[in-house]
Amino acid sequence: MILKGSDMYNPTRYQDSNQDEIFxxxxxxxxxxxxxxxxxxxxxxxxxxxxxxVEGKIELIGHLARxxxxxxxLEQGKTLVIFQGPHTYVxxxxxxxxxxxxxxxVTLHASGATQLIQDHEGLVDCLKELTNHVERNWHxxxxxxxxxxxxxVQLPKAIVGFRIxxxxxxxxxxxxxxxxxxxRAGVLEGLKLRRDENSRLVFDEMSKLYLADGKxx
Numbered sequence: 001m002i003l004k005g006s007d008m009y010n011p012t013r014y015q016d017s018n019q020d021e022i023f024x025x026x027x028x029x030x031x032x033x034x035x036x037x038x039x040x041x042x043x044x045x046x047x048x049x050x051x052x053x054v055e056g057k058i059e060l061i062g063h064l065a066r067x068x069x070x071x072x073x074l075e076q077g078k079t080l081v082i083f084q085g086p087h088t089y090v091x092x093x094x095x096x097x098x099x100x101x102x103x104x105x106v107t108l109h110a111s112g113a114t115q116l117i118q119d120h121e122g123l124v125d126c127l128k129e130l131t132n133h134v135e136r137n138w139h140x141x142x143x144x145x146x147x148x149x150x151x152x153v154q155l156p157k158a159i160v161g162f163r164i165x166x167x168x169x170x171x172x173x174x175x176x177x178x179x180x181x182x183x184r185a186g187v188l189e190g191l192k193l194r195r196d197e198n199s200r201l202v203f204d205e206m207s208k209l210y211l212a213d214g215k216x217x
Contacts, residue, residue: 007080008109008170013177022171023058025085025108026051030133033082034062036114038073045070049081050133060110060164063117063126071160074114079164083108086201088194094186095179104187104202109170117161120152126161175206184210 016022026032032049035042045068050061060081064071087105092098117126124146131144150158176184188210191203210216 007111008107008172010170010172014172014174016171016173017169018171019058022108022110022169023051023053025106025171026058026060026083026110027133028137029083029085030137033084034064034070035080035082036070036073037077038070043070043073048130048134049083050129052129058110058166060112060166061126061129061161062164063123063130063159063161066156066158066160071116071162074162075116078111078167079114079162080109080111081164083110086198086205088191088196088199088202090176090187091190094190095183096186104175104206106173106175106202106205108172110164110166110168112165112167115163115165117163118156120155123155123159123161173205173209175202175209177209181216185216 026049030048030050032047034045034047034049037043045064047062047064052059052061085106085108087103087107090102090104092101117123127146128144131142135142146155176187179187184206188203188206191199191206194200
């Protein structure tokens with residue numbers, strides 16, 4: 001499996017190929033941007049995607065409304081799926097010397113061939129996979145239920161499922177790797193004072209890279 005793609009600018013210092021971290025990002029941020037190319041150009045949908053480990057590889061499972069004609073282009077070439085992790089603004093006020101503002105973020109591009117799922121049993125499996133995934137991460141106690149008006153005839157008329165066999169990843173973690181140790185310390189201190197969730201999550205990601213026992217490595 002190739003773990004570096006060319007669809008996104010990704011300097012070496014920001015690249016990561018850890019498959020456990022790749023899967024964790026997809027698992028925690030499953031609302032993804034799905035892109036394929038149709039006869040008239042790029043086609044884009046925003047969909048919840050379920051990642052699944054299959055024989056050492058990763059499959060992405062999803063579905064969309066049949067009325068969304070994006071499904072007609074999914075099998076025509078490779079499909080690109082973008083998972084956006086935590087991201088936040090970084091002010092130069094946190095640096096030792098004045099510089100320019102930037103944005104820290106974690107993002108993942110995954111691409112591969114797509115197989116459509118249009119039979120009733122396969123579609124039910126798609127919905128069960130999604131339910132199990134989201135209820136595990138955001139547990140509410142709801143159990144899978146298919147309304148009577150979505151039977152073997154009606155469900156395939158309502159949605160189209162798909163499965164992507166991921167062939168290529170492009171995993172980018174832009175977390176101040178280009179800054180000095182003093183600047184990284186300033187960014188960490190600044191993020192600690194913010195109250196929004198994205199800043200907290202970026203702080204957590206940077207802590208994994210730069211902190212050991214609460215101190216800069």
